Amino acid sequence: xxxxxxxxxxxxxxxxxxxxxxxxxxxxxxxxxxxxxxxxxxxxxxxxxxxxxxxxxxxxxxxxxxxxxxxxxxxxxxxxxxxxxxxxxxxxxxxxxxxxxxxxxxxxxxxxxxxxxxxxxxxxxxxxxxxxxxxxxxxxxxxxxxxxxxxxxxxxxxxxxxxxxxxxxxxxxxxxxxxxxxxxxxxxxxxxxxxxxxxxxxxxxxxxxxxxxxxxxxxxxxxxxxxxxxxxxxxxxxxxxxxxxxxxxxxxxxxxxxxxxxxxxxxxxxxxxxxxxxxxxxxxxxxxxxxxxxxxxxxx
Numbered sequence: 001x002x003x004x005x006x007x008x009x010x011x012x013x014x015x016x017x018x019x020x021x022x023x024x025x026x027x028x029x030x031x032x033x034x035x036x037x038x039x040x041x042x043x044x045x046x047x048x049x050x051x052x053x054x055x056x057x058x059x060x061x062x063x064x065x066x067x068x069x070x071x072x073x074x075x076x077x078x079x080x081x082x083x084x085x086x087x088x089x090x091x092x093x094x095x096x097x098x099x100x101x102x103x104x105x106x107x108x109x110x111x112x113x114x115x116x117x118x119x120x121x122x123x124x125x126x127x128x129x130x131x132x133x134x135x136x137x138x139x140x141x142x143x144x145x146x147x148x149x150x151x152x153x154x155x156x157x158x159x160x161x162x163x164x165x166x167x168x169x170x171x172x173x174x175x176x177x178x179x180x181x182x183x184x185x186x187x188x189x190x191x192x193x194x195x196x197x198x199x200x201x202x203x204x205x206x207x208x209x210x211x212x213x214x215x216x217x218x219x220x221x222x223x224x225x226x227x228x229x230x231x232x233x234x235x236x237x238x239x240x241x242x243x244x245x246x247x248x249x250x251x252x253x254x255x256x257x258x259x260x261x262x263x264x265x266x267x268x269x270x271x272x273x274x275x276x277x278x279x280x281x282x283x284x285x286x287x288x289x290x291x292x293x294x295x296x297x298x299x300x
Contacts, residue, residue, distance in 0.1 A: 003049045006077045008042030010070045016215055020049030021116035024243040027218050031237050036067040039183050039239035046082045048287045050116045056181045056241050057109035072096060082277035086113040090124045090166045097159030106159040110181050117286060117293035124168050127157035129184055134211055136176035141207050143199055173245045185236040190229035218242055
């Protein structure tokens with residue numbers, strides 16, 4: 001992907017994506033081979049290539065309504081593509097769903113933002129199944145969840161309440177770590193005894209899979225789940241988003257970073273979407289001097 005690009009939707013896809021800071025693999029198969037499903041996925045890269053945002057949402061609907069919603073989410077992704085802090089993006093997503101709730105549309109969602117210079121991954125979980133993380137250092141898979149009570153509250157599905165402060169938490173990603181986001185079709189599959197797999201069963205299943213080839217990991221996982229019990233993964237949309245840091249987000253050439261303002265202006269005139277940057281020292285100053293990427297003070 002190029003800087004200032006937003007990619008995704010709610011259609012059938014099985015593709016790898018290379019960004020400045022992350023490698024990602026997206027698999028999505030709508031229920032009954034429909035043109036568009038209820039699962040929505042997006043990835044984006046900012047003007048300097050240092051910010052990657054990834055979204056997976058499970059919407060309570062299918063077809064044309066969700067396809068129109070996917071377009072709206074793409075517009076929001078463009079608007080906040082140059083923000084390290086994803087708080088405003090999540091807030092606007094929820095406001096959008098509060099309006100859509102009048103038409104019966106709600107959603108669970110997982111929003112993540114990776115900032116290459118600091119290797120920090122910010123996460124907001126709005127009622128969605130928790131992602132899994134593979135820590136290369138220990139060779140183990142774990143659930144990626146907040147560690148404090150303060151970070152667990154207020155994360156109900158989008159559209160239920162008009163909240164302004166969805167909780168966020170942060171973790172650090174190292175090279176060869178993997179993060180797997182998914183929709184509930186995986187954990188609502190059944191094990192060999194006919195019980196729901198759940199996150200525990202999903203962890204047990206993925207722990208048996210070789211991680212040396214991430215491009216094949218999701219296919220191997222879905223095949224393993226399908227073989228556990230008849231009918232698994234056949235009664236709902238199936239979506240997974242697997243990603244890992246590639247070490248490129250902290251080494252963007254200075255010439256590319258200095259071209260960021262021109263990319264922003266070009267995007268504003270070509271799409272009509274305000275893709276202004278977050279006014280913080282880390283975002284503005286860090287685009288020129290890498291050490292400033294660690295200073296989170298806002299400007300003005």
